[in-house]
Amino acid sequence: MTNLSRRDLLAATALVIVSETVARAGVVSGQLPWHPDAGSPPEAVRPGAWQFFTEQEAAAVEALADRIIPPDPQTPGGKDAGCAVFIDRQLAGAYGHRQGLYTRGPFVKGIKEQGPQSAQNPAETYRAALAALDRYCKSKEGGKSWIELPGERQDELLHAVESGTVELEGIDTKSFFETLLKDMQEGFFADPIYGGNRDMCAWKMIGFPGARYDYRDWVGRHNERYPYPPVSIAGRPDWTPKKT
């Protein structure tokens, strides 16, 4: 049997209130609860200044974005698609601070089947890894920073990081690179309200119609290309009348 002290309860409760949008315990009886305009729509990313990255970090991440997802004649690269903006806003928010995840210690390194056990959150990891990347470049690349390297050299370096032949000082380098790839590709393919996939460029690239939500007329049309352009949760740019 476990008895809970009042102090434990209060500590536990404080944590819940911080993490839940609607946190109050309640009673439901008699009828389905109904509140006009209730809901929790997503908050669209606002353009403008970096929220997590410094200018220097942002430049490095934009350069990384264009190596990981290079521009081509049909589709923008990671930078113009907004992947760095996506990661910036994610790191400034819940993801960067592991909100909702289990962050109690002790932190012990386990086997990979046990999942990540880092004491650091993604925001801290990015800050440290980007600094380590620049330090590495400055010492090994003739005093140049990451963004000053030519694209081909950047690719070579990233391949070396991916394969584990280059270790950034103090960083679980391979694991950071996996995180970086995952975050870039999430930014590229997530709804554009989160700052990446600008103008739904990634969805247009593959033919994903986005948030359309009703394909009853199409489920029986086999081997026929779905013809309509994508729609975001925020609609489409051409649905919004231009201000004159």
Place this chain on the structure above:
Amino acid sequence: MTRKLPKKDVVIVGLGWTGSIMANELTEEGLDVVAIERGPWRNTATDYPPNYVQDELRYRIRHELFLQPEQTTFTFRNKMDQTALPIRSWGAFMPPNGVGGGGVHWNAETWRFLPSDFVLRTHLTQRYGARFLPADMTIQDWGITFDELEPYYDRFEYLCGTSGTAGNLKGKIQEGGNPFEGPRSRPYPNPAQQQPFSHALFAKAARELGYKPFPQPSGNMSQAYTNPLGVRLGPCTYCGFCEWFGCANYSKASPQTTILPVLVRKPNFLVRDQSEVTRINLDSSGKRATGVTFVDTSGTEWEQPADLVILSAYTVFNVQLLLLSGIGKAYDPVANQGVIGRNFTHQTISDVTSFFDPAKFIFNPFIASGSIGMCIDEFNGDNFDHGPHGFVGGGYMGQVQTNGRPIETTPTPPGTPKWGAKWKQAVRESYQSALKPGTGVHGSMYSYRDVYLDLDPTYQDRFKRPLMRITMDFHENELKQNAFLTDKFAEVFQAMGARQVVKEYRKGPYDVTAYQTTHLCGGAVMGTDPKTSAINRYLQSWDVPNLFVMGASGFPQNAGYNPTGTLAALAYWSAEAIRSRYLKNPGPLLHA
């Protein structure tokens, strides 16, 4: 200080599928019922409306509708001699939270288990001999038969409006259905859903290979439906945002779309949400539950007295509450004694990704429902002779691809770099012409002596209670099973005309970061002997007769199907026993 609430006839712990079913049945008897739910109240219009539910990042990647590990999680290790570490972010399975439970964000794949699954040890021993089973395999019979459960499967399917094609009507095999299923008393309440291109193509190839493909039974509506409680569901729109998401169209069967609108209006029912039950209270004899203790979000601890306690939380939390409340003997794998935590299982899933000629195949993978798909059942359970193969168990397999959401479903052919221009080009070329079923091979996991649940010695939740510790690894039997099934599955994709077929066998060790299904089973299993089971065939605790334990925690081992149909049928079966027998004479329904 603990505040005491007025006594109720029944307290229900957790308001998902089984809690909702039980609450609805017991309120029909005029009993005063309260349900206590750890998570928030959820409804369609507020939590997943059609204007923003199609958000892959929010719901699929960031897990918005699931339990937050910060609230509580489990620790995990493969072997007993390892140190378990906490699951800091969900991976292999996704514990639910909130009213509706897993019923909110499931795919609605609504299967029945095979008749032989319920008498598994007896059946396999008779067919192959006891020595055919691995020595440390602890499978057992359920104490109930398929025929006994059939009327309750039927009730759940009609509650849900399950869409499907019958394969066995009262013993007569039906064209187009699953010929291996147990005899059903009547057809599904709705016709099967329409099948998109790739799913239909799979069926054609399977038929040509001599199999009998059939549409996956689906809790996504093929047409508008009014259930026996008078609750109406709308037709599925094949939106491709089903599992991990709530349904904005009221077209996926869930407690919200089938029971709660009726249940909540009953004067003898009440829900307390955002309130976590921390223990089941016993009287001084230890043989009778007096109610439960829970904590609300203000930190206040409450006692809810009740005559009858229904434990209907997620598998692992059922087991945790039993252990923390001192009900039943904790399982000790070394001594091979005790029952609480014993026979814990998951699933053995693998996949085949295939690549077709983009000039000839346009699959539109985003057109799908959660339970879409054409399946074959030739390699499930004991539907085939295992004698030559040296393993037991199996699973259904099929093209059951539920989505083309691009963060998750942009496969690239083997050899493609993970980034750069070649990656981008491969994604562009493959998206419309590659297939990735997801849970293509949906295999069983049988129970073993060293796969179990207990309390972690180190890690704690926010109440400083020990986390549950999972000790789990794949055993040779399951890995052999999976290799055999995956090879068979891949042959169908070859026959469909794929240029390249990539087999992704399930390999050991069990990896807690790789999603399989949320079908954790066992830990408080049903059976015929209190030495090897926590609950009897009516889901009644052997030790505390006024406690009934719902859900997949009662499965002695996991079959090669999704569990919801079976756990819901068991809830109806248990409710019937309570209504017809227990209430007249509260006490053990069976004597060991």
